[in-house]
Amino acid sequence: MQIKFGYRDNFLYEIRPTGVLCSECMSIDADKAVIEARDLKHKEVNDLCREAVLSGVSKITINNVFGQRYIGTRLYNPTGQHKVTITINNFPGNDLGIFLDGHRIIVNGNAQDGVGNTMNEGEIIVHGRAGDVAAMAMRGGKIFVRDNVGYRAAIHMKEYRDKLPVLVIGGTAQDFMGEYLAGGVVIMLGLGLKENEPHRANYIGTGMHGGVIYLRGHVEPHQLGKEVGVRELDDHDWQVLQTHVYEYCQHFSKDPAEILSSKFIKLLPVSKRPYGNIYAY
Amino acid sequence: MYSFQLPEFMIERAADRCIRCRVCERQCANQVYSYDAELDRMFIEEKNCVGCQRCVVLCPTLALNVRPRTSDYRPNASWTRDKMQNLKKQAETGGVILTGSGNDKPYRIYWDHLVLNASQVTNPSIDPLREPMELKTYLGRKPDAVKITRCADGFDVETESFPNVAIPTPLVFSAMSYGAISYPAYLSLAAAAKELGTLFNTGEGGLPEHMRREFGGNAIVQCASGRFGVDADYLNNSQIVEIKIGQGAKPGIGGHLPGEKVLANISETRMIPIGTDALSPAPQHDIYSIEDLSMLIYALKEATNYAKPVSVKIAAVHNVAAIASGIVRAGADIVAIDGFRGGTGAAPQATRDNVGIPLELALAAVDKRLREEGIRNKCSIMAAGGIRCSADAIKAIALGADGVYVGTAALIAMGCTLCQKCYTGKCNWGITTQDPFLIKRLNPELTTQRLVNLMRAWSHEIQEMLGGMGINAIESLRGNRDHLRGIGLEDWELNVLGVKGAGE
Numbered sequence: 001m002q003i004k005f006g007y008r009d010n011f012l013y014e015i016r017p018t019g020v021l022c023s024e025c026m027s028i029d030a031d032k033a034v035i036e037a038r039d040l041k042h043k044e045v046n047d048l049c050r051e052a053v054l055s056g057v058s059k060i061t062i063n064n065v066f067g068q069r070y071i072g073t074r075l076y077n078p079t080g081q082h083k084v085t086i087t088i089n090n091f092p093g094n095d096l097g098i099f100l101d102g103h104r105i106i107v108n109g110n111a112q113d114g115v116g117n118t119m120n121e122g123e124i125i126v127h128g129r130a131g132d133v134a135a136m137a138m139r140g141g142k143i144f145v146r147d148n149v150g151y152r153a154a155i156h157m158k159e160y161r162d163k164l165p166v167l168v169i170g171g172t173a174q175d176f177m178g179e180y181l182a183g184g185v186v187i188m189l190g191l192g193l194k195e196n197e198p199h200r201a202n203y204i205g206t207g208m209h210g211g212v213i214y215l216r217g218h219v220e221p222h223q224l225g226k227e228v229g230v231r232e233l234d235d236h237d238w239q240v241l242q243t244h245v246y247e248y249c250q251h252f253s254k255d256p257a258e259i260l261s262s263k264f265i266k267l268l269p270v271s272k273r274p275y276g277n278i279y280a281y
Numbered sequence: 282m283y284s285f286q287l288p289e290f291m292i293e294r295a296a297d298r299c300i301r302c303r304v305c306e307r308q309c310a311n312q313v314y315s316y317d318a319e320l321d322r323m324f325i326e327e328k329n330c331v332g333c334q335r336c337v338v339l340c341p342t343l344a345l346n347v348r349p350r351t352s353d354y355r356p357n358a359s360w361t362r363d364k365m366q367n368l369k370k371q372a373e374t375g376g377v378i379l380t381g382s383g384n385d386k387p388y389r390i391y392w393d394h395l396v397l398n399a400s401q402v403t404n405p406s407i408d409p410l411r412e413p414m415e416l417k418t419y420l421g422r423k424p425d426a427v428k429i430t431r432c433a434d435g436f437d438v439e440t441e442s443f444p445n446v447a448i449p450t451p452l453v454f455s456a457m458s459y460g461a462i463s464y465p466a467y468l469s470l471a472a473a474a475k476e477l478g479t480l481f482n483t484g485e486g487g488l489p490e491h492m493r494r495e496f497g498g499n500a501i502v503q504c505a506s507g508r509f510g511v512d513a514d515y516l517n518n519s520q521i522v523e524i525k526i527g528q529g530a531k532p533g534i535g536g537h538l539p540g541e542k543v544l545a546n547i548s549e550t551r552m553i554p555i556g557t558d559a560l561s562p563a564p565q566h567d568i569y570s571i572e573d574l575s576m577l578i579y580a581l582k583e584a585t586n587y588a589k590p591v592s593v594k595i596a597a598v599h600n601v602a603a604i605a606s607g608i609v610r611a612g613a614d615i616v617a618i619d620g621f622r623g624g625t626g627a628a629p630q631a632t633r634d635n636v637g638i639p640l641e642l643a644l645a646a647v648d649k650r651l652r653e654e655g656i657r658n659k660c661s662i663m664a665a666g667g668i669r670c671s672a673d674a675i676k677a678i679a680l681g682a683d684g685v686y687v688g689t690a691a692l693i694a695m696g697c698t699l700c701q702k703c704y705t706g707k708c709n710w711g712i713t714t715q716d717p718f719l720i721k722r723l724n725p726e727l728t729t730q731r732l733v734n735l736m737r738a739w740s741h742e743i744q745e746m747l748g749g750m751g752i753n754a755i756e757s758l759r760g761n762r763d764h765l766r767g768i769g770l771e772d773w774e775l776n777v778l779g780v781k782g783a784g785e
Contacts, residue, residue: 007610007656011579046583069576070583076513094576095567099584101513114567117580120512133567137508139552155566156507160552180560182553210557273540273558280376 011042018047026052033057038064042093046074053077053084061087067112069093072122076101083122094131097124100141113150116143121163125251129171138165138184142244145169146252147192148200152176157211159183168248172217177201179225181269182210187244189259190217204228205267209274213267214241216259224267227274231266285369287362290330291350298344299323305336305345310707310719333700335709367630380630381703381713383530383622383667383689390622391641391774392673396783398764400751407753409744415754416740418684420521421445421590422614423658443614444590446520448479450740451678451755454732455665455688456503456525456594458484460538460547460559461626461703465723466695466712471496472725473732482686485509485525485536485561487550493518501592504581506535507561509551513584521615522581523592524574526565529623529666532596532637536561537627542706542715575611582612590614592663597621597643598636602650608660609651615661617686618643622667624689626713627704640666641680645778648681648760657760671742680778681760687736694735695728 025036026048033052037045045068052060053075062071065088072086076099085104088096091112097105098117110128114136122141132150135143140163148171155176157165165184171192178186190199198218205213206225213228214237224230233241242260249256292313301321306314311329314336316322330347337345353362367378400406407414422443429436454474459467461484474481475496482501487510497518504511505525516522527533538547538559548555568574578591592615593608595601605616620640625633644664651657664677665686674685693699696710703713711722743755752758766783767775775782 007654007659009612010575011612042579043583043587050586070580073580073583074586076517076584076586078514078517095580098580099511099513099516114576117567118508118511136567137511139508139512152566156560156562158553160548160554163552179566180562182557182560207560209560210554272556275537275558275560278377279379280370280374 015041015043015047018044018051021048022051028052028055028057031057032059032061035060035062036064037062037066037068040068042069046070049086050074053082056082057084058082059085059087061089063089065090065092065109067091067093070095070098072097072100072103072105075103097122100124102141111145115145116141116167119143119165127252132174134169135165135167135186138167139163140165142166142247143168144248144251145171147171149173149177152179154178154181154184154186154213156180156182157184157186159211166244168244170248170252170254172199173201175200175202176204176206178205178211178213178267179203179207181205181208181213184211185240185244186211186213187241187248188213188215188217189245189248190215191254191259193217198223205269207274208267208269209272210269212237215265215267216262219265227270228267229270231268233264233266237264237266282373284328284373286328286366286373287352287354288328288330288350289366290327290332290347292325292327292330293346293348294323294325295342295344295346298342300342300344302341304339304341308335308339308709310709310714310716331700331702331705332698333702333709334698378630379627379704380633381625381627381701382697382699383624384634385699385701386634388621388639390667391639391770391778392669392676394768394770394774395641395676395765395778395780396768397672397675397679397746397750398766399749404751406751407748409741409748412748413753414744414748415756416450416743418448418451418755419445420448420592420615420661420663420684422660425658444588446480446590448684450477450479450736450743451682451684452674452687452736452739453479453501453663453684454481454691455623455686456482456484456501456523457626457688457692458486458503459489459550460484460486460542460715462692462713463708463711463715463720463723464546465720465725465728466692468492468725469695469723469728469732470691471499472729473736474499476729476733477736479736480520482523486538486547486559487511487552488515488518489546489550503594504577505561506563506565507551507559509553509559509561512552516581516584516589517586519585519589521590521592522585523594523615523617524565524577524581524613525594526568526574527594527596527598527619528625529596529619529621529637529640530625531628531632532598532621533563534629534632535563539706544715547715571607571611574608574613578612590661592617594619594663594665596623597638597640597666599638601638601643602646605647606650606654606656609656613660615663615683616647617663617665618647619686620644620664620666623665624692625703640664640668640677642774642777644677644682645680645762649779652760671739672746674739675743675746675758676765678755679758679761679765683759687739691732691735694731695723 095114102121113131129147151174205228485505502519594617621637661683664682708714
């Protein structure tokens with residue numbers, strides 16, 4: 001480790017040149033690339049992804065990922081074209097797909113914190129669980145998590161014009177789910193909870209001022225934030241729900257009819273302006 | 282409820298000069314003036330007046346005089362008029378007292394207690410009009426050492442360099458978001474920065490798509506807790522990416538652009554629906570530690586392919602030196618420090634006036650700490666918050682800043698009179714408003730010219746002062762406290778600033 005006056009650069013120290021890595025850790029066959037990520041640093045994995053995309057592949061498989069961060073982030077393309085599918089085997093690190101701009105990421109394993117952070121467009125499918133602040137400040141695209149998520153999932157997610165972010169959580173979430181929610185659709189299915197076992201999250205939708213949360217399974221009134229109102233689902237809601245639940249079930253081979261036969265509730269913000277009255281003008 | 286408040290301003294109209302042209306009535310968004318055609322007389326509603334002086338300046342016959350109202354409560358050093366007025370306002374509304382612009386309380390302004398040196402006899406002073414005088418500034422991380430080797434046609438630099446941004450003057454426009462300020466004001470800052478070759482800062486409200494190609498080359502783009510308008514395209518159309526952790530005027534609290542200001546253009550830039558509140562949470566929820574900050578810094582570097590320096594802006598608070606050290610260790614290329622006299626579009630008055638520390642002390646402490654730890658070269662320092670003139674800027678550089686953010690001064694150049702009512706959205710000068718009628722008062726071309734003039738004048742003044750010190754490059758003054766002396770300061774203050782007393 002490079003230690004000078006106690007300074008250590010965890011990210012950039014001993015990064016190997018991309019040319020060397022390309023020949024050692026990546027094989028490209030037609031439009032498919034396979035990257036062997038064992039012992040690669042965060043930046044090295046992303047260097048290789050970028051090389052792969054620049055060489056024109058449309059499918060990337062990354063094997064033996066173990067904690068490498070920001071996968072998919074460096075693939076911004078100013079022309080807006082050439083979207084790729086990245087399959088990650090094992091465990092990607094934090095901020096998977098942060099600022100993601102239209103690519104598709106499939107994780108065969110658990111994801112860590114910050115999945116789809118400030119994501120603009122694209123799709124992330126996690127065959128496992130996700131950590132804290134999943135879908136934070138997400139603006140577009142879809143995230144499907146098969147199992148549970150950590151704290152503050154979907155915090156400050158927002159929608160804009162044709163962009164409507166969707167987060168589907170198969171299991172349950174920890175506290176502050178949907179905090180500051182400003183737009184988009186959050187669906188939490190509660191699969192894996194026992195009958196009448198409440199969801200784990202407290203303070204659901206605290207400060208919520210837009211968007212909608214569909215909940216399957218039981219929540220006690222005290223688990224909801226002050227700014228949240230509980231409503232029944234109307235036809236339009238069922239339509240939205242069906243679309244996304246079907247997609248969820250397709251990804252993870254589950255039975256949509258069984259899931260949709262249960263009771264759902266819909267959480268809406270009571271006001272678009274929760275903090276409009278606290279100032280003296 | 283009947284209001285017990287004293288009007289803040291009194292308006293005198295010279296009857297023999299007033300020609301009843303009603304300019305004052307049209308110019309005042311606060312509806313102070315009204316005209317009665319039957320009596321052919323102007324009426325005045327003094328309690329609405331905010332003292333912005335727009336009517337005074339535009340009255341063709343100079344018939345108006347607006348000044349703080351002299352009627353006052355019984356003098357009381359403890360219960361001042363301000364305190365009593367606020368108290369009554371809160372008793373009437375039950376709300377938080379909001380205010381705009383910077384801290385106006387009489388805390389010591391250290392710039393006014395620091396003096397600069399000049400050459401006499403022992404070394405020659407330099408005349409910048411006839412001799413080269415370098416103000417060029419590079420923002421970004423510098424290597425620990427540069428290794429060069431001789432090759433056939435000269436030298437090869439072996440050391441890998443970090444992305445740096447070169448600007449012809451150390452003066453940069455501060456972060457003011459589109460939403461807090463009007464479109465013409467925002468555009469003027471961008472256009473002036475472009476003409477000068479320096480930078481403007483988008484603030485946390487995004488950069489309109491149609492401005493990205495033209496002004497991205499002069500933009501510092503912010504990524505703040507609300508993540509408004511932040512996408513890969515925005516991050517890549519910039520010179521520097523800045524993570525906003527805190528703001529000098531309101532350290533520790535978030536922002537709140539009320540829904541009524543989120544009109545079509547602003548909603549487009551911030552990428553949120555029209556009419557919804559734009560809430561910026563107090564913390565960034567993916568940053569709860571220095572390690573998390575490091576994560577976002579490198580996320581931004583990844584998103585921009587390691588081509589741009591990443592800056593972290595913090596408010597000057599008690600342990601600012603230790604925090605700055607952590608920020609540099611987290612991988613930031615620039616640390617921006619915003620002192621407590623920095624401006625804001627809206628902040629609770631209690632926070633604005635009581636939280637944070639002066640820029641001068643924070644800046645000196647940070648520079649000293651980073652030097653002691655041997656990591657000063659790893660970042661540039663930007664100083665922000667209450668830089669009023671070129672002398673403040675040059676003193677900031679002598680205290681260790683690489684560049685200086687100019688915010689309130691730029692607004693004043695546009696016409697602002699510091700009435701502190703930015704949060705009402707009724708800025709008569711067309712700066713902090715989104716009212717389509719009011720923003721027309723600001724002509725972007727003329728305003729750009731005013732900003733360019735201001736920066737040129739300051740740059741020239743800085744050159745003059747540098748020349749006087751016998752220095753021909755701003756690089757040589759950076760952190761060079763031998764050129765500063767303190768006057769009327771206590772020992773601890775001189776110690777924190779790292780300067781000697783005058784005459785020592």
